[in-house]
Amino acid sequence: MEEDTIVSISTPLGRGAIAIVRMSGKESLFFAQKIFHCKNDEIVTRFLHFGRLELDEGEFEECLMVYFKAPFSYTGEDVVEFQIHGGVLLAQKVLDKILSLGVRLAEPGEFSKRAFINGKITLDKAEAIIGEINAESEAELKNSLSLTGGKLTQEIDNVQENIKYLLAEIEVGLDYPDETEETQIKTNIFEKLEEVLSKTNKILETAQASKFLTNGVNVALVGKTNVGKSSIMNALLGHERSIVTDIKGTTRDSVSESFHFSGIKINLIDTAGIRQTTDTVETLGIEKSKKMLEAADVVLFVLDGSEKESEDDKEIEKLIKDKNxxxxxxxxxxxxxxxxxxxxxxVSALTGKNIEKIKEEILKQVKLEKLDLNESVLANERQTKILLDAKDMLLKILGSKNETLDVFSMLLKELWLQFGKITGKTENEDIIDLIFSKFCLGK
Ligand SMILES: Nc1nc2c(ncn2[C@@H]2O[C@H](COP(=O)(O)OP(=O)(O)OP(=O)(O)O)[C@@H](O)[C@H]2O)c(=O)[nH]1
Ligand SMILES: [Mg+2]
Structure with missing residues (x-):
């Protein structure tokens, strides 16, 4: 259990009817009672108390106070929350008052970090909470919610359980070294590891979708000048974002804006038309168009259907040959x-024909149109990286069939730890700190 008591404003800064200032730690109640007084000063756990919070000399705030006695609180420690009237200034004043008592300001994510340390939430659940706080689009929120559901935890627990079982089997084999038995054990190990590998691959497949749900799909409009890229951008957005003229080379810098379709965020980037030119500014714009291409998940290659294809079109086609x-x-x-x-x-940007179809096709290109959020086990970037490394380790073990049981035992222990990094069931300080530093203050 952490020693010191922390405090922060837990509601968003801004105008609201109420604001919550929260403390967590062994001495939360002790500090609270220094400044808060209610009828008879009797504080009962998990009851709302109406009373007065002492601010400056002779100045009070009438508010509600609730006390959660450890371990029955969000953090698993003693927690006190003051529900005060809204407004940045008042919340700040209450916070300052509590800080002046010697309570420390919480670091971003520290409440959730303590919840994790005290076994209240798993690491992937904590990450999902970060996602919920930051969720922008509907799909992103669903993604976070399905992570909070703990499906990933379940899957990983399962995998770790399987590996542990294999380790136990090896131990038995080591105790009774017998040639035939050893071969038997190895066959069994490889069979089980193949299963673990296919499970890992399945989770990794959904991880890509998960990235799109969180960050949106990057879509670049490219093509030569005057084919109507900016007109299509505006038609997709439903308003005039990009300048349209009949002059070639109108768009000189990349213009980006996002919209939501089917709950998915689509980040559109209109680029400068690619052509041979001596104009310095236009050349810079074209260079940028090429860079934008690299980051695009889907490329919309725009052509003017009323014209024959030109050299410029062929050049562009070469640039995008590896893209979606x-x-x-x-x-x-x-x-x-x-x-x-x-x-x-x-399509026709002029009449609006098939503009909606473009949106549907974009989702098809990144395989999001059939994604069933209720069925998928999703993973974020950090988790994906861990899974990719775990996969490498698995392939290495599967490729070294002639090693002794001793060596397998060691490799499997490493593998077990690797999977555990996802849920935090390895107690590695580094990952824990990294994740919680991503939290916003007061959560
Ligand atoms: N008839 C017709 N004209 C269109 C259509 N879409 C765009 N245009 C016209 O084509 C011209 C060029 O359109 P833009 O959207 O500026 O083309 P762009 O590809 O962004 O051009 P640059 O920015 O110069 O590379 C304008 O005069 C548009 O009005 C369409 O679907 N039909
Ligand atoms: Mg343009």
Whole structure:
């Protein structure tokens, strides 16, 4: 249990009807009673008490106070919450008063860190809470919620359990060294490890989807000048974000804006039309367009359907050959001259034809259209990295069939620890600190 008592304002700073100032630690009640007084000063755990909070000399705030006695609180420690009237100044004043008693200001995420240390939440649940606090779009929120549901914890616990079972089996084998038995044990180990590998791969597959749910899908509009990239950007957004003219080279810098479709955030980037030019500013813009391409999850390659394809188009096609590309054949209100493409959508920014279809196709490209959030086990970036490393370790073990049981025992212990990094069941200080520093203050 941590020694000192911490405090912070737990509600968002801004105007609201109420604000909550929260303390956690062994001496929470002791400090609270120095400044808060209610009828008979009798404090009962988990009851709301109406009373007066002493601020400056002769100045009071009438408020509600609740005391959660350890271990029945969010952090697992003694917790006191003051529910005061809203407003930044008042909350700050209460906070200052408590700090002046010798209570320490909580670091970002410290309440949740203590909850984790005291076994109230698992590490992946804590991360999911960070996600909920920061969730922007609906899908992102669902993603966090499914993580809080603890599905990942369940899966990882399961994997760790399997590995532990194998370790036990090896121990028995070491006690009775017999040639045939050793071969038997090894066969069994490899069989089980193959299962662990396929489970790991399954979780990793959903991890990609998870990244899109959290950060959105990056979509770049590219193409030569005047094909209608900016017009399509505006049509997708439903308002005039990017400047449109019939002059070639109108867009000189990248323009970005996000919108939501089917609960997924789509980050659109309109880029400068790519062509051979001697204009310095335009050249810089074109360079930037090429960079934007790298970060794009989906490329919308815009072509003017009323024109024959040019050299510029061919150049662009080379640039995007490794990308996830949708061919957008624009100006379908005019006579079609451009050749047919396999993965094309005929659209018109002018009439709005098939603009909604582009949105649907984007989700299809990143395989999000069929994603069942209730079924998936999702993982965030940190967890994905751990899983990828675990997968490497697994492949290495599976590739070294001739090692002795002693060596396997050691490798499996390492593997067990590796999986444990996801849920925190390894007690590694570093990961814990890293995760909790991402929390916002007061959570
Ligand atoms: N007929 C027709 N004209 C269009 C359509 N979409 C765009 N245009 C016209 O094509 C011209 C160029 O449009 P922009 O959206 O500025 O093209 P851009 O690709 O962004 O051009 P740059 O920024 O110069 O690379 C404008 O005059 C638009 O009005 C369409 O679907 N049909
Ligand atoms: Mg433009």
């Amino acid at each position: 590309v949708l061919y957008i054949i624009n100006k379908s209100d005019k006579k079609r001259v451009a050749k047919k493409r396999a993965n094309e959508i005929e």
